[in-house]
Amino acid sequence: MPRYEEDRIDYLFKLVIVGDSGVGKTSLLLKYVDDVFTDTFISTIGVDFKIRTFDMDGKKVKLQIWDTAGQDRFKNIVSTFYRNAHGILLVYDVTDVTSFQNIQQWLKEIDKYAGQKAKQVLVGNKCDLAPRRQVSLEEGRALAATTSMMHIETSAKTSANLEALFSDLTRDLMANFEPVNYGLSKPDLTPLPPSHKVATGGRCGC
Amino acid sequence: MDPTPLQVSAAQRRMQQMMSMAPQQCEELIICHLSRRLDLEDDKLDVLLNGRGKPGKKTPLMRMASPFQRKSKHEQDKDSMVYADNQIDSHHVNAINKLVLSLQNMEDLRKEGLFRVNGSVTRQEELKEKILKDCSLDLSPYTMHDRANVIKQLLGDCSSPLLLNRHYEAFRQALAFKDNGLETAEQRCLRVVQLLMLRLPKNNLAVCKRLIPLLHTVAQEEASNRMCSRTLGTLFAPHFLCPKDANTIVYHSLLPVAQETAAFMIKFGAKIFQIPAGLNRDVMHFLRSEKRLSDESSGHCTPVSTAVSPVNTSLTFRPRSLDLESDNTTKAELAKLQAHIESLPQNERRKWKKQLGDASALVETTTTPCRKHVRSKSIGSSIRKRLPHFGSKCKRQLSCDSDSQDEVPVTIVNINFEDYSTSTAAIIDCQGRKSSMPTGASPVLTAAPNLHSRRRRRHSDGEGTPPKVECTENTAPSKPDSVKPSTPLSATSIRVNSPHSYAPPLKDINDNDSPLPFSENEISILQPCNRPKRVKQILTQVHKFSPPQALITSKGTISPEYRRCRSRDRCRPLGVLHSPVSVETSL
Numbered sequence: 206m207p208r209y210e211e212d213r214i215d216y217l218f219k220l221v222i223v224g225d226s227g228v229g230k231t232s233l234l235l236k237y238v239d240d241v242f243t244d245t246f247i248s249t250i251g252v253d254f255k256i257r258t259f260d261m262d263g264k265k266v267k268l269q270i271w272d273t274a275g276q277d278r279f280k281n282i283v284s285t286f287y288r289n290a291h292g293i294l295l296v297y298d299v300t301d302v303t304s305f306q307n308i309q310q311w312l313k314e315i316d317k318y319a320g321q322k323a324k325q326v327l328v329g330n331k332c333d334l335a336p337r338r339q340v341s342l343e344e345g346r347a348l349a350a351t352t353s354m355m356h357i358e359t360s361a362k363t364s365a366n367l368e369a370l371f372s373d374l375t376r377d378l379m380a381n382f383e384p385v386n387y388g389l390s391k392p393d394l395t396p397l398p399p400s401h402k403v404a405t406g407g408r409c410g411c
Numbered sequence: 412m413d414p415t416p417l418q419v420s421a422a423q424r425r426m427q428q429m430m431s432m433a434p435q436q437c438e439e440l441i442i443c444h445l446s447r448r449l450d451l452e453d454d455k456l457d458v459l460l461n462g463r464g465k466p467g468k469k470t471p472l473m474r475m476a477s478p479f480q481r482k483s484k485h486e487q488d489k490d491s492m493v494y495a496d497n498q499i500d501s502h503h504v505n506a507i508n509k510l511v512l513s514l515q516n517m518e519d520l521r522k523e524g525l526f527r528v529n530g531s532v533t534r535q536e537e538l539k540e541k542i543l544k545d546c547s548l549d550l551s552p553y554t555m556h557d558r559a560n561v562i563k564q565l566l567g568d569c570s571s572p573l574l575l576n577r578h579y580e581a582f583r584q585a586l587a588f589k590d591n592g593l594e595t596a597e598q599r600c601l602r603v604v605q606l607l608m609l610r611l612p613k614n615n616l617a618v619c620k621r622l623i624p625l626l627h628t629v630a631q632e633e634a635s636n637r638m639c640s641r642t643l644g645t646l647f648a649p650h651f652l653c654p655k656d657a658n659t660i661v662y663h664s665l666l667p668v669a670q671e672t673a674a675f676m677i678k679f680g681a682k683i684f685q686i687p688a689g690l691n692r693d694v695m696h697f698l699r700s701e702k703r704l705s706d707e708s709s710g711h712c713t714p715v716s717t718a719v720s721p722v723n724t725s726l727t728f729r730p731r732s733l734d735l736e737s738d739n740t741t742k743a744e745l746a747k748l749q750a751h752i753e754s755l756p757q758n759e760r761r762k763w764k765k766q767l768g769d770a771s772a773l774v775e776t777t778t779t780p781c782r783k784h785v786r787s788k789s790i791g792s793s794i795r796k797r798l799p800h801f802g803s804k805c806k807r808q809l810s811c812d813s814d815s816q817d818e819v820p821v822t823i824v825n826i827n828f829e830d831y832s833t834s835t836a837a838i839i840d841c842q843g844r845k846s847s848m849p850t851g852a853s854p855v856l857t858a859a860p861n862l863h864s865r866r867r868r869r870h871s872d873g874e875g876t877p878p879k880v881e882c883t884e885n886t887a888p889s890k891p892d893s894v895k896p897s898t899p900l901s902a903t904s905i906r907v908n909s910p911h912s913y914a915p916p917l918k919d920i921n922d923n924d925s926p927l928p929f930s931e932n933e934i935s936i937l938q939p940c941n942r943p944k945r946v947k948q949i950l951t952q953v954h955k956f957s958p959p960q961a962l963i964t965s966k967g968t969i970s971p972e973y974r975r976c977r978s979r980d981r982c983r984p985l986g987v988l989h990s991p992v993s994v995e996t997s998l
Contacts, residue, residue: 225529246637248527248645250666251659275529276563276646282659303531303556310532 215264215384218375219271221286221319223311224296225304226275229330232361233296234272237371242362249274251282261375264384268371287319291378292326294370297345299329299358300337305344312352324381325354326374333360422686422694426609429694432701440697443724444690445606448599449584458577496575498612503565506542510550510562511621519555520628521635526563526646530556539564562622566650573615574652574672578607579665582652582672601679602687604672609686619676620684627680644674651676693724 222230231249236242238255254271271290273283287293295311297304308327315325327349329340342358349356355373359366419427430437442460445451451459499507514520531554538553539561550558566573574582585603588596608616626647630640652669653662676683686694752763 227524227528246524246527246639246642248642250645250648250670251663276527276649282662285659301528304529307529307532 213265214258214267216261216266216375216379216382217269217385218266218291218378218382219269219289220292220294220374221271221273221290222294222296223273223283223315224275224294224328225298225301225307228275228296228298228301228304229361230275230294230296231272233294233328233330233359233367234270236361236364237367238270240364242364248276252286257371261372261379264379266375266379268375284314284318287315287323290319290323291382292324292374293319294326294328294374295354296328296330297340298331299340299345300331300334302339305329305340305348308348322381324374324377325352326370327354327356328370329356329358330361332358332365333363418681420685422691423684425691425694425698426686429697433697436697437694440690440693440724441606441609444687444693445581445603445610448603448606449581451581455580459581461577496571496577497569499569499573499614499618501614502543503569504614504617505546506539507562507565507618508621509542509546509548510558510565511625513550513558514555514562514625516555517632521632522555523636525555525629525636525638526559526626526643527638528556530554530560535561535564563646563650566618566647567655569650570655572652572655572669573618573650574607575611575615576652576654578610579652579668581607583668586668586671586675600675601682602689604676604679604683605685605687606690608683609690623676623683624681626677630677640678641670641674643677644670644672647673647677 222234224230226248227246231247231253232242234255238257249272252271252273254269256267256269258265258267260266271286273286293315295308295315297308299305312325315323327345329342329345332338345358346356355377357366357370357373359370361367426437442456445459446456449455449459519525534553535557538548538550538557541548542561543565553561581603585600585607588599588603590596591599594602608619611619626640626643629636629638630643633639648666648669649662651673653665657665752760755763
């Protein structure tokens with residue numbers, strides 16, 4: 206029994222990270238899930254995902270986070286992953302104003318493919334690079350307010366606000382979605398009632 | 412830094428010259444060289460050449476696209492036209508060229524994340540629209556990220572990838588190469604990529620010639636822009652070698668190779684447009700002989716003569732056994748099988764042979780090589796068993812008739828320089844006639860028993876004839892009533908000259924790299940493939956079970972169809988020659 210107890214989860218959320226290429230989507234994910242930050246500059250091919258399970262307000266939550274490629278050539282692949290997503294993280298780079306402007310394009314894309322229920326979060330990444338900042342916190346807040354999104358500024362390098370981002374989002378999602386309750390997490394191991402006898406040795410009726 | 416006049420090496424100029432003089436022969440040469448380096452069995456060559464395999468046969472790419480679907484016959488026929496590869500249209504070429512040229516400023520190229528960072532989507536849409544309409548557009552209002560991304564978008568717009576879908580298999584094989592002792596894996600891959608570049612349509616090649624050096628430069632500035640060739644390869648992979656309408660699964664399965672390919676090309680930059688040494692040698696020889704011809708005929712050099720003349724190559728094919736160790740196990744297993752079958756009683760044995768098909772043919776030839784009707788086990792054999800005299804007479808008559816009707820003889824010249832110091836050559840004449848055997852110390856092997864041969868070989872025998880191997884095209888008369896669909900219309904006869912008398916001038920051959928004297932020293936060229944299985948059989952005898960790397964048909968293509976063979980065997984080896992071979996290492 207305890208073996209299954211460990212695997213038991215209350216909530217399973219599927220999150221998708223989107224945004225222009227080079228804004229730090231993969232870095233964000235790697236830092237959050239594996240707590241590593243690499244300065245490498247490698248493009249994501251198609252999509253990739255990572256899973257993190259943690260306790261939140263006494264409930265076990267499993268986050269399945271999909272990291273997508275920002276390259277436009279991969280967009281047709283990525284678009285199929287918006288479906289059934291519970292939360293979408295729109296990431297921009299605070300040191301790159303065009304990535305902030307392109308958030309509009311991403312919103313259009315999401316409207317097209319994602320479900321209505323999906324919770325959206327606007328994430329301004331690389332907030333540790335203060336001297337090179339091109340997008341102010343206010344601008345970000347203003348954009349988030351127009352589409353009633355959450356807004357947060359993070360840094361994958363210093364992991365500032367990273368936990369806050371995912372815990373806030375998770376709390377929000379827990380309020381909006383029902384807990385999962387599927388067979389694998391809690392198998393029914395109660396013994397069969399004694400009246401129920403399995404026919405043994407007899408021939409089948411057909 | 413301005414690459415506007417693309418630098419053309421002497422070898423490239425010669426290649427262009429040959430391309431304009433005799434495009435067909437040029438193609439043949441390239442294909443010859445490609446087929447030597449790649450493993451193009453079955454219909455892979457067809458796919459490589461014209462983008463379509465045999466009808467009803469699916470390429471790996473398509474199999475992935477529809478793994479479990481059952482298709483109607485009609486659909487299957489459509490499937491055979493797999494890769495409808497189109498050239499990039501000239502508007503796109505001009506636009507891409509213009510954008511590439513605008514990105515020559517080192518300041519721009521050192522910008523972090525060039526080609527990766529998105530830039531403004533709205534500005535890019537505008538730029539793309541404008542530049543396709545008007546190439547003389549002023550690009551100053553657009554950032555380098557905009558320009559770099561529009562290049563990608565323009566490539567993405569095209570209906571087929573830049574390097575064409577049909578070349579996928581070739582690139583895949585090339586990237587999987589290992590060091591072979593003579594060349595490193597990279598060198599081997601580079602040769603194939605160089606050859607494949609020559610196979611690209613004009614527009615695609617033009618784009619490559621602009622784009623690849625640019626990306627190479629970007630990759631060299633990795634310290635400042637952090638874009639290494641691998642990262643760039645990832646970004647360009649979908650535009651280089653992935654089908655445009657593929658679904659996610661296919662995409663993911665094809666991307667690794669595409670990525671590697673793109674990264675490889677970017678890493679080597681302009682080197683991929685150089686002419687490989689072996690091909691260069693052949694081109695030079697071609698041009699020299701053309702010149703001599705025109706001198707001889709005192710200016711009567713007509714393009715017609717070049718169009719039909721044979722293409723000469725110093726290229727030689729090696730038996731696969733040298734490459735593949737796994738062949739040894741095949742040999743061993745076949746020997747075991749043979750021993751087992753030999754131990755069986757007669758009727759049991761026959762049953763086995765029937766079941767085993769191909770393999771039985773192998774066993775058959777090793778035991779009774781001169782038997783006719785390898786696979787037949789019909790009334791004829793039972794009649795012969797009871798009436799021996801009747802059988803033999805009747806049969807000879809039959810076979811003679813058919814010979815004169817529709818058979819093209821099979822000729823194999825095989826030279827196998829096993830330890831680079833001795834060579835073994837065998838001439839096999841399908842008709843059972845004696846081929847002209849070499850005499851004297853300087854052996855000249857000639858095997859041209861073609862009944863239908865109409866054309867003469869251009870070069871006369873004798874000392875000082877330049878090519879080591881000469882493939883002469885012969886055209887067999889086409890027979891509309893011919894039963895066998897696989898009978899080729901033309902055949903090639905092969906002449907091998909001893910290299911003793913020939914010392915090729917190597918001085919100016921190699922622009923690119925040093926010559927590799929041992930890389931091309933096995934010959935196994937064979938011939939009309941209307942009886943391919945027979946050919947295979949012979950080869951297995953001569954080559955000790957190793958199938959040939961290539962079958963050359965008249966068009967210089969490698970015939971994939973050495974499977975269907977129904978005719979009786981009258982082949983037997985006429986002799987084996989041993990002669991020392993000098994490999995030209997010096998002048």
